[in-house]
Every structure is written in structure tokens, then in C-alpha cells.
Amino acid sequence: MAQPIRVVVTGAAGQIAYSLIYQLAKGDVFGENQPIILHLLDIPHMMGVLEGVVMEIADCALPLVREVVPTADVAVAFKDVEAAFLVGAMPRKEGMERKDLLSANVKIFKVQGEAIDKYAKKNVLVLVVGNPANTNALICAKYAPSIPRENFSAMTRLDQNRAQAQIAARLNVPVDKVKNVTIWGNHSSTQFPDASHATVEINGKAVPVPEALKNDPWLLADFVKTVQTRGAAVIAARKMSSALSAAKAAGDHMKTLWQGTKPGQYASMGVWSDGSYGAPPDVMFSYPVTIKDKKWTVVQGLPVSDFARTKLDLTGKELLEEKEEALAVCKD
Numbered sequence: 001m002a003q004p005i006r007v008v009v010t011g012a013a014g015q016i017a018y019s020l021i022y023q024l025a026k027g028d029v030f031g032e033n034q035p036i037i038l039h040l041l042d043i044p045h046m047m048g049v050l051e052g053v054v055m056e057i058a059d060c061a062l063p064l065v066r067e068v069v070p071t072a073d074v075a076v077a078f079k080d081v082e083a084a085f086l087v088g089a090m091p092r093k094e095g096m097e098r099k100d101l102l103s104a105n106v107k108i109f110k111v112q113g114e115a116i117d118k119y120a121k122k123n124v125l126v127l128v129v130g131n132p133a134n135t136n137a138l139i140c141a142k143y144a145p146s147i148p149r150e151n152f153s154a155m156t157r158l159d160q161n162r163a164q165a166q167i168a169a170r171l172n173v174p175v176d177k178v179k180n181v182t183i184w185g186n187h188s189s190t191q192f193p194d195a196s197h198a199t200v201e202i203n204g205k206a207v208p209v210p211e212a213l214k215n216d217p218w219l220l221a222d223f224v225k226t227v228q229t230r231g232a233a234v235i236a237a238r239k240m241s242s243a244l245s246a247a248k249a250a251g252d253h254m255k256t257l258w259q260g261t262k263p264g265q266y267a268s269m270g271v272w273s274d275g276s277y278g279a280p281p282d283v284m285f286s287y288p289v290t291i292k293d294k295k296w297t298v299v300q301g302l303p304v305s306d307f308a309r310t311k312l313d314l315t316g317k318e319l320l321e322e323k324e325e326a327l328a329v330c331k332d
Contacts, residue, residue: 004035004066006081010112011088012040012070013049015240016129019247020085021053025062029255030083037067041077042088074115081120083258085250086112086140089130101131106326109136113143120144125257125294126152129250133187134270134284135322139330141272141284150296153257154270156183156191156286158242158249163193163227167200170223171212177201178209182288183227183268184308185279185315186322191286192311193227195219197302220307261290266299277304277312283319 007024009017017040023029024036038057042050050070057068071077078084090104109128116126124147128137137154141147160183168175179199184192198209213219234242256267266288273285276298289296304312 002034004037005030005083006037006039006079007083007085008039008041008077008081009085009087010041010077011130013042013046013053014087015243016087016247016250017085018053019244020087020250021057022060023247023251025057025060025065027064029251030258032064035064035066037069038065039069039071039077039079039081041071041074044072047072074112075119078112078115078119082124083254084116084120084124084126085129085254086126086136087129087250089136102135102322102325103329105130105132105136106139106329109140110143110330113140116140117144117146120147122147123294124151125254127250127254127257128152128154128270129246131187132322134286134319135326137270137284138323139326149272152272152284153253153296154187154284154286155246155250155253156187156268156270157253157256158246159183159187159191159193159227159230159286160268161245161249161252162230163195163223166223166226167195167198167209167213170216170218171200171202171209173200173202179206179265180288181209181268182266182302183286184277184312185286186319187270187286188315188318189228189232190311190315190318191228192308192315193224194308194311195223196305196308197288224311256291257294257296260292260294266290269296271296271298274298276300277302278309278316279312280316280320283316283323285316285319 054070133154137152141149141152163181164178167178181198182194195209199206200212270284270286273279275281279285288299
């Protein structure tokens with residue numbers, strides 16, 4: 001049995017964490033033979049709720065959980081952690097603009113970046129889930145200069161999962177038959193879900209998704225809009241933001257980072273942009289990536305249509321605007 005790893009979940013008394021923690025504790029993310037020590041961070045007035053979560057973890061009787069550390073202290077939460085799920089953030093509510101989230105949440109991620117820099121292991125992998133995820137990840141990395149910036153990523157796996165599910169439903173196939181759907185840009189309504197390079201397995205053969213859909217106009221219209229606005233649709237329906245699906249996506253994202261991508265497959269995640277595909281550099285931009293030995297590499301050479309180009313430019317522009325606003329907030 002391997003040595004236990006320390007894993008922190010912020011916003012640990014919240015809804016996303018409630019679904020996420022079980023995946024981690026059961027071995028779905030880091031492996032069925034990897035023991036973990038769970039560090040659970042939340043704000044002081046949530047400590048009573050968090051104690052109930054700790055009780056439930058104990059009651060699950062999961063053998064991989066060696067210790068649980070509930071805390072409101074970032075120094076304790078990030079001490080020696082090797083993986084971090086930054087879930088805790090002010091949630092988006094119905095009618096709320098992303099800019100409203102930005103000013104409130106950027107300060108949270110500045111503090112957490114400083115704590116990661118000071119207390120976490122230098123090889124820590126940091127996944128930012130709390131929105132606006134891309135820009136929060138950028139700020140977090142900025143304030144953790146001793147950690148490689150490549151170790152920070154933002155979650156667009158939920159968008160990828162949503163896109164795969166939409167295509168699978170359209171083609172009436174199991175969702176795992178759809179591969180290599182790409183999410184470009186920001187985890188926002190400007191993101192571009194792109195199935196032009198995706199494949200679907202039909203009768204044992206991989207077929208390009210556009211071919212399987214017979215170039216259905218749906219792929220450039222309703223499909224894109226549905227994925228872009230799915231989060232708002234969930235909020236409108238349940239009066240709260242996505243939780244179960246967000247937790248599943250966070251587990252998927254970290255599992256892929258930790259264990260790598262399968263041959264011939266890639267995943268979407270917001271990573272530090274080097275300007276590939278004409279995206280603005282020095283923002284967290286969602287790209288298709290392959291992963292080996294916990295290191296990601298942007299998939300290069302995918303054709304970008306004129307339609308896609310306009311979408312990539314739009315989402316890149318939004319990320320630059322968010323970056324400027326976030327940096328201004330940090331100076332206040």
C-alpha cells in the first residue's frame with residue numbers, strides 16, 4: 001500500500017464538496033490503492049456543518065481515509081498537500097453576472113494562492129472549481145510564485161462532460177462512445193464547445209462526429225448554445241448552481257491529471273496559455289490537452305475553421321477583460 005497523500009478541499013461544507021469528497025475517499029480519483037488524508041477547509045461559521053460532514057466520512061467506513069482534518073485555518077488546510085480542489089467561492093445565483101462574482105472571489109483566491117505558496121508541497125496540483133474559475137486560477141497562480149504555474153488549472157471538464165452528453169443523446173449512443181470533444185476558452189457563456197475533431201464509436205468503428213450527424217446545423221447552433229448556457233439552465237431549474245455534475249467533473253479532471261490521458265484521447269482544461277491557437281498569452285485558457293506523468297501538453301495542429309476562429313477570439317477577449325479587472329481588485 002502506498003504512503004497516504006494529503007488532499008485539500010476548500011468550501012468543504014458546501015454542496016459540490018459533499019459529492020466530491022466521497023469520490024476522493026472511495027478511491028475513484030487517485031486510485032483504489034492510494035490512501036489519503038483529507039484536509040477540509042471552510043469559513044468559521046460553517047464549522048458545525050463541516051463537523052457533520054466529518055461524521056459522515058467516518059460512517060462511510062472507507063479504508064483509504066487515514067485521517068480527516070477539518071479547519072478554518074489556511075495554514076493547516078494547505079500544509080504539505082499534494083492535490084488541491086479549490087471549490088470554495090461565493091456561488092453564482094440566479095440573475096447574477098459573472099463580474100459580480102469576480103470582485104468577491106478574486107480576493108479569496110489571492111489568499112489561498114499565498115497559502116499554497118507558503119505551506120503546500122512544491123509539486124502540488126491545484127484545480128480551481130470556484131467561479132470565475134479561469135481567472136481565479138490565474139490569480140491563485142500569481143500569488144504562489146514558488147509553485148510552477150503549470151501546476152494550476154481551471155475546470156472546464158464539466159463543459160466537456162455536458163458536450164459529450166448532448167452529442168451522445170443526439171446520436172442515441174452511450175456517452176463513453178463520444179471522444180475528444182474540445183472546450184476552448186473560458187468557463188463562461190463565451191466558451192466554445194467544439195465537436196469538429198470529436199469521434200463517436202458506431203458499430204465498433206470511430207466515426208467523426210460531424211459525419212455521424214451528417215453535418216447537422218445543430219452542431220454549430222443549438223449544441224453550442226445549450227452547452228454555453230447549461231449552468232444558467234440548471235440554476236433556473238433548481239435555484240442553485242450545478243453541484244452533483246460539478247463534483248463529478250472535478251473528480252474527472254484531477255483523475256486525468258493524476259493518472260494521465262489514454263492513447264489517442266485528450267481532455268479539456270483551463271491551463272496557462274502560451275498563445276497557442278491565437279489565444280491571448282498569460283491567461284488560463286481551456287485547450288485540448290494530453291497528460292503524462294502529471295504534466296499536460298496542449299494538442300497542436302488541429303484545424304480551426306473561420307467559425308471557430310471568431311468564437312476563440314471572443315472568449316479570449318473576455319479572459320483578458322477578466323484578468324484586468326481581477327488585477328485591479330487585487331491592488332485595492
